[in-house]
Amino acid sequence: xxxxxxxxxxxxxxxxxxxxxxxxxxxxxxxxxxxxxxxxxxxxxxxxxxxxxxxxxxxxxxxxxxxxxxx
Amino acid sequence: xxxxxxxxxxxxxxxxxxxxxxxxxxxxxxxxxxxxxxxxxxxxxxxxxxxxxxxxxxxxxxxxxxxxxxxxxxxxxxxxxxxxxxxxxxxxxxxxxxxxxxxxxxxxxxxxxxxxxxxxxxxxxxxxxxxxxxxxxxxxxxxxxxxxxxxxxxxxxxxxxxxxxxxxxxxxxxxxxxxxxxxxxxxxxxxxxxxxxxxxxxxxxxxxxxxxxxxxxxxxxxxxxxxxxxxxxxxxxxxxxxxxxxxxxxxxxxxxxxxxxxxxxxxxxxxxxxxxxxxxxxxxxxxxxxxxxxxxxxxxxxxxxxxxxxxxxxxxxxxxxxxxxxxxxxxxxxxxxxxxxxxxxxxxxxxxxxxxxxxxxxxxxxxxxxxxxxxxxxxxxxxxxxxxxxxxxxxxxxxxxxxxxxxxxxxxxx
Numbered sequence: 001x002x003x004x005x006x007x008x009x010x011x012x013x014x015x016x017x018x019x020x021x022x023x024x025x026x027x028x029x030x031x032x033x034x035x036x037x038x039x040x041x042x043x044x045x046x047x048x049x050x051x052x053x054x055x056x057x058x059x060x061x062x063x064x065x066x067x068x069x070x071x
Numbered sequence: 072x073x074x075x076x077x078x079x080x081x082x083x084x085x086x087x088x089x090x091x092x093x094x095x096x097x098x099x100x101x102x103x104x105x106x107x108x109x110x111x112x113x114x115x116x117x118x119x120x121x122x123x124x125x126x127x128x129x130x131x132x133x134x135x136x137x138x139x140x141x142x143x144x145x146x147x148x149x150x151x152x153x154x155x156x157x158x159x160x161x162x163x164x165x166x167x168x169x170x171x172x173x174x175x176x177x178x179x180x181x182x183x184x185x186x187x188x189x190x191x192x193x194x195x196x197x198x199x200x201x202x203x204x205x206x207x208x209x210x211x212x213x214x215x216x217x218x219x220x221x222x223x224x225x226x227x228x229x230x231x232x233x234x235x236x237x238x239x240x241x242x243x244x245x246x247x248x249x250x251x252x253x254x255x256x257x258x259x260x261x262x263x264x265x266x267x268x269x270x271x272x273x274x275x276x277x278x279x280x281x282x283x284x285x286x287x288x289x290x291x292x293x294x295x296x297x298x299x300x301x302x303x304x305x306x307x308x309x310x311x312x313x314x315x316x317x318x319x320x321x322x323x324x325x326x327x328x329x330x331x332x333x334x335x336x337x338x339x340x341x342x343x344x345x346x347x348x349x350x351x352x353x354x355x356x357x358x359x360x361x362x363x364x365x366x367x368x369x370x371x372x373x374x375x376x377x378x379x380x381x382x383x384x385x386x387x388x389x390x391x392x393x394x395x396x397x398x399x400x401x402x403x404x405x406x407x408x409x410x411x412x413x414x415x416x417x418x419x420x421x422x423x424x425x426x427x428x429x430x431x432x433x434x435x436x437x438x439x440x441x442x443x444x445x446x447x448x449x450x451x452x453x454x455x456x457x458x459x460x461x462x463x464x465x466x467x468x469x470x471x472x473x474x475x476x477x478x479x480x481x482x483x484x485x
Binding site: 020021022024026032034035037041044045049050052056 | 115117143234235290292294295296300355359361363385393398419420433435452454456468470
């Protein structure tokens with residue numbers, strides 16, 4: 001499976017093309033907890049486990065290739 | 072005594088002017104930059120547990136138990152100082168019971184080896200006084216365990232557009248790690264630990280690993296029910312990237328310690344779309360592409376669907392699919408070519424798919440208005456992870472979010 005850059009760029013252009021300004025009183029849905037983009041603390045152990053058990057670990061948190069008993 | 076209509080108007084105007092002037096003076100004197108004193112703390116207690124097993128431990132050369140239990144209690148305190156600034160401390164201790172760690176020296180003195188890891192991460196961020204659309208921040212990081220010590224830090228900058236429809240952020244992290252054994256136990260001399268039968272020589276001259284990560288994010292509001300984000304990044308690692316107690320077995324029946332290159336470039340790119348559907352459901356779609364110079368290419372897809380059962384309670388089924396084309400450095404037990412320059416039997420570097428499915432339950436606790444300390448949220452998650460080579464794990468997490476709010480008291484004093 002290969003990354004199809006053309007599809008990604010098309011999604012981005014279509015999305016941004018349809019953007020519109022949202023007024024403060026229209027942000028009720030956007031302010032909902034489940035709509036937040038940031039990763040939550042409830043995901044932390046799952047992410048740590050992925051970094052030990054999978055190759056696509058990234059370089060974060062200084063523990064990207066072992067060092068603990070998670071082998 | 073009756074006042075004329077003109078006089079009444081004059082007194083009213085004078086009164087209004089004086090009131091507004093005095094009010095204005097008090098505001099200017101106390102808050103020259105429009106900063107409001109806030110004394111609010113969020114205290115999050117997080118308890119996580121992982122229970123898993125498999126049959127491909129890298130410690131025993133790609134064949135052997137991977138039985139593992141991890142207990143992770145953690146506390147995160149986030150204190151807002153005023154309307155511009157806040158600081159936080161994230162600290163925790165992990166207790167790890169790993170059957171495979173027992174096999175470093177094959178001394179089965181216990182049912183399994185128990186190790187501990189402690190960490191602390193203090194941080195601070197603030198909006199710029201002159202341009203409150205820009206937030207700058209930084210944090211330190213320190214963690215220690217029996218065979219690993221990590222020192223690090225991060226700097227970040229965020230820009231939020233005036234209409235809050237776009238957000239750009241950049242974060243740079245650096246970690247400086249030491250992989251010698253005995254850092255936590257106080258054993259001397261500090262040294263790299265190799266499998267018991269391979270301690271007749273020093274396999275590595277370097278015991279340090281440095282990691283540098285640059286993470287960018289661009290978030291854009293599409294409309295009042297939809298938000299899109301891109302996460303490009305780049306990471307670089309340099310130093311001892313092999314794990315010194317991982318065994319490898321070759322086709323000629325010889326045995327060595329795992330050996331990987333001492334430089335690694337990693338390129339992740341993520342995209343996420345969150346949108347409200349039918350007013351009660353929130354659909355979150357996430358895709359991540361990853362490639363590195365070890366030859367690993369990976370794709371991750373995640374789908375979460377949050378159902379708002381009531382105004383306070385929501386349920387979120389989650390599903391994650393991951394597929395990876397492995398590195399040429401990987402071969403299974405006794406299948407490595409002795410002429411390969413780099414070699415490992417760690418299945419994290421192999422080709423496989425993995426699946427994770429779970430459910431979140433989130434309860435927003437209604438706070439009493441007069442209470443200074445109250446529960447804000449209780450959050451629970453269970454998920455099951457399965458890798459196609461047979462490894463599996465159960466993950467449980469409980470988050471209790473407590474709020475301490477003294478803002479009213481402070482502002483009354485002012």
